[in-house]
Amino acid sequence: MADSAHVAKPLRVLVSEGNSTSAREAVTILGLSGHIVEVCDPSPHALARFSRLVAKFHRCPGLRDDPAGYLGFVEKQLARRFDVLLPIHEQGLLFARVRQRLQDQVGLALPSFESYRTAHSKAGFSRLLDQLGLPQPATQIVKSADELRAEVRFPSVVKTSVGTASRGIWFVRNDADLEDALQELSVKGAFADEVLVQDLVAGATEKAQAVFCRGKLLGFHAYRQIAAGLGGGEAIKQSVSRPVVRTLLATIGENLAWHGALSVDCVLPDDGATPLLIDCNPRLVEPMSAYLAGVDLVGLLLRISRGETPGAAAESRAGVRSHLAMQALIGCASRGATRRDIMRECWRLASGDGPYADSTEELTPLRLDWVSAVPLAMTAMALLAAPRLAVTLARRGFGAHLLDLESIRRIESENFPPAANL
Template identity: 70%
Template sequence: MVVPAKKLRVLVSEGSSTSAREAITILGLAGHHVEVCDPSRWCLSRTSRFLRRFHHCPGLRTHPAGFLRFIERLLTMQPFDVLLPTHEQGFVFARAAERLAGRAGLALPDFEAYRAVHGKAGFSRLLDALDLPQPPTRIVRSIDELRAAIRFPSVVKTSVGTASRGIWFVRDDSDLNLALYDLESSGSFAGEVLVQDLITGATEKAQSVFCRGKLVGFHAYRQVAAGVGGGEAIKESVGRPAVRSYLETIGAHLNWHGALSVDVMMPIDSATPLLIDCNPRLVEPMNAYRSGVDLVDLLLRVSLGEVPGMLPESRAGIRTHLAMQALLGSGARDGTRRDILRECWRIYAGTGAYAGSSEELTPVRLDWISAVPLAMTAAILLASPQFAASLARGGFGAHLLDIESIGKIESADFLRDLSPRRPGVSQDP
């Protein structure tokens, strides 16, 4: 691990996601001063010895204008070198780029580029325009259009949604009717809905950092075992030059600046990777860190205006796991208490799929406080394995966007109507 000569003051824009929790570990190991703001006082990142200060803020989803004012006020009151958006906060930061300019280093593209990949429908259209591979996709806006577009088996996705929200696997009429009911009752047809052919294959992810349209860092990993909601419980780094080329094309076209991640499907009947989703941020960067590529440090450097050279290739075959995801996945698959106890033992002993793997979300040996959420998850699941689905749904909080909050941020009046009143900053040590 290379420790930078200068220790930076970094403000992480939320603390509830697994991506934020992993970024904080990497930042802390490098010796940086890390503070976090989040609408939940019990967010995952509070259980880290690397967190210097917590700021309780308005919810991005429930009060996007209030959240932005809070960040502006905090950056005015305290000196930060870098503002690091680890989730959907980048959407409002890109929208308000001029207001945030000069307050802290921030690596984001212009708002139109961000919008192009934030929604699934926009990303699909971009792939078509760039002639990049994706599963056969239809974009619809009504129940009738969806019924006409469906081909079994398919995946139905709302254009807005993260953390596996707004996704239905439709294999027959029964699945379709359930998806239609959920979509209509949630008001999802107020936006666009994607219908994609269901491709059989392995799920992978790729992460990258760009500096003004030029790729300067890349990493990819495959899913070894799934957790709850389709997230990764066990990962292994892989080399994917084709996916790297796809990202270079996307980044150059959008003149991308900052972090960009994609979900990839590797079909069993084809050697061509298919792009299935995009996240305009770093997603769970610890596997890359363990594989010799520190994308978080690279993102800090780009945020500060540096023009870094391309990082070397990451090492393939490096395995990491998220114990909390593994336990939740076991419970969500109708696991019994005995199944969960066995999973706990395999994780602790490093046997089976965990052989040679290191913990990336709650690294107790590096950060003893991270044992708290892990122990609580295990205890709750041992008391009642059926709680797994409820615990997973708790990951959708006020730090994430929905159709209504996106509409507010996109509106012409959003920045003009921001009140000059600046709310106080609530801090917890």
């Protein structure tokens, strides 16, 4: 575990949302480090609300439905003198749009809006990889159903250019899968933007995350998915050493003059070939794995947000296993588990048995933060009552704190933000 000694002078940190797993884990790290944490989120039941480490929770307008209203709300909070604004999720796109004005009020680590938009867009990221000659699966960018039909080859992955938390992804292995994907893409209006079709490569899925200071990589961590939850998210993960991926990520950050946090997903092909980059997130993704492996990327991000230029962090330890109990239970139920199966999984989680041996809970650390037992217990009881609720529970994470195509276009427009927010 990274050093969690209390800081000499606690910082007042405003976290931009509280319903994602990344936000909940960042709250734990911030609280253990002695910082004063406040959280904004439109949901009254956000994960981060159930934490003794949160000093104050603020109900706010949803980023998706009212980006201008959300920005105005955040700026009113900043008037109360915070040290750091932490863009833990897609709110970073909005903050990058008005970066200079926000940096006049608070510590904030973000790249230019253009760089952020490139990393946030799956199509933009794929083009960047082509430009830099970096490895990715064979990829085509299409703008219509006919183009998709012409370019797809089985098996493939179809992705909307905008989407996080495993939204907008279809695994297409035959004509029936393709027609199902096309129907959903049509309902979503996805062809109003770009759609990617990418060869499905057999191999292990891994994620890597880094913190940059003006284009220079200072901290890095990678982990492998050991067991999946619903939607492809990690239920169990293990830290790994990936110098090749570190070099790839450093190249991307240098090219974009990145400032702040940046993460990538990659697949290590079964044939032992070079890791292939498959996605990018302009933020930290579930930073507790790095913290448990000895690297506090959240703390490093705070220092950069405050204008410091710290030295490079030590390498994280490989072989550190961790898990997310809620993801594990929802994933178990989504795969057709019976109530008895779910009870058995609850027992294995509680006793540290089976795949959870020598593994540390990331998301709801009951011994450190007993209030986190509330959402975990509610999830377990709901699944025991009706295992089919797994998909419904997972979709609650796709809330108003996330962006969609329309909200992105509003943020990109020339007249954003409206005069009322200036």
